[in-house]
Amino acid sequence: VATVDRFQMIRDTIERDSRNAPLDLSSEEFRKIGHRLIDDLAEFYQTLPSRAVTRSTTPSAIRAALPPSLPSTGEDPGEVFGETVPLLLRYSLFNGHPRFFGYITSSPAPVGALADLVGAALNPNVGGWDLSPMASEIEKQCVAWIGELLGMPGESGGLLASGGNMANFIGFLAARRAKMGASVREQGVVNDAGRWLVYASTEIHTWLEKACDLFGLGTRSIRAIAVDSERRLDVTRLREQIASDRRDGYRPFLVVGTAGTVSTGAIDPLPELAELAREENLWFHVDGAYGALATLLPDAPRELEGIREADSVAVDPHKWLYAPLEAGCALVRDPATLKDAFSYMPSYYRFNELDGEERTNFYELGLQNSRGFRALKVWMALRQAGREGYERMIGDDIRLAEALFEMASHRSELEPFSQSLSIATFRYVPRGFDRNAEGATTYLNELNEEILARIKRGGEAYLSNAVVDKTFLLRACIVNFRTGIEDVEALVDLTVRTGREVDQSLRS
Ligand SMILES: *Cc1c(COP(=O)(O)O)cnc(C)c1O
16 A cells, blocks of 8 residues: 555656656747747858957956856746857857968868757767667768778778867777787786887877876877978988887887878878888877878878878868867778777677677777767768868868968068968068067067967957977968958958057067
């Protein structure tokens, strides 16, 4: 009797028929809010070029615009969106703006935004095939297409990750398992027989430090190899370093080449690195987060051919495939190496089917367990633009960087420094400036640092910087299908105009 009463009691506290849950939304309301959001966003895309790239503000000003406390009773979602979208439009940096030349962050494809809406609404968990049959197959196809664009061998495979850091980590961990053996998964990294070593150029992105730190090697395992005058890894030095390390009892296991360095877009001599890695029996990983996709161009730089010989490659769809954040991709020549490095078979997963067909459970191939459907936005963009569309967009980005470099060479107050892929670096030098005068270098560094700060504050365009051999440079990255030649011309004029102003104010 007691049990029956208890059941009755619980039953009475739950509303009948419909739970009327605080988070549910009627189809009517969903449609209404959704239509308005789509209208607002269509308007945003339309007005984007006439908006400021960003506006200078402070964290406290932004906090003042947010609700003062957690609401105890709920609010009307339509009203909350109505209030929040304008705030986001006011206080954002628009990397989709045609004059965003800042970091290597792309203009996002609008189909990506729509795809994310579908992905979130259906919410497949792309960790297990059973939990996401169509989404898992779309991710597989998407990864295969990216591999095809890079010219990877047909049997290669991989998965999407949140970005370049994570995709590089996946390649790093596959290398660690492949070269240190299965025991590393139980024992951890054991350096008793000599420290394990990783080789990369001095221009490598910080992900490698994070990886060596986090995955048990320690940052002292990195051998930073000097670069040549074009900031590409010097293979002769690498060869010598490996030989001397072996003589000293170290254990080299991994060589990392970069296809498009963060500072200047330099491409390491990847075919030579691939060959050396093979001779030395080392894992060859390519960090192509930014530049790998330039491989699809008919006139791609020759160095990129080394990508197809890599054991693993990281490439970011949220860079040169113009996917909205977040989307990275890790590819391996031999898909079994990912399972070897990451798979566990817990008793609470029973994903094996009896029909004899193999199913890909992405949780077994990488770091994540539950996984979102980030493949849809990438796959949709690949379908909308096709290979030819990407050839044109990526090719144009590079031609615009070349145009910028040329324009900087023809302006007496600008000094071009480098151009590789779609990154150009340059600086402002006042007319008649005496470079040999005492303090000249320091002055030019200060001057350009202030020019950068003013341009970023002004909102007309957005730039970033590189520091090369202690020289402070302005750096324009064009990963943006909305940027046109008129935007590049405007950037040149803006830099000269700002340069004159800052020079005058620093001298007075
Ligand atoms: C952008 C970039 C990274 C990091 O990628 P995230 O997507 O920001 O995590 C790593 N390496 C290179 C060469 C990059 O350009």
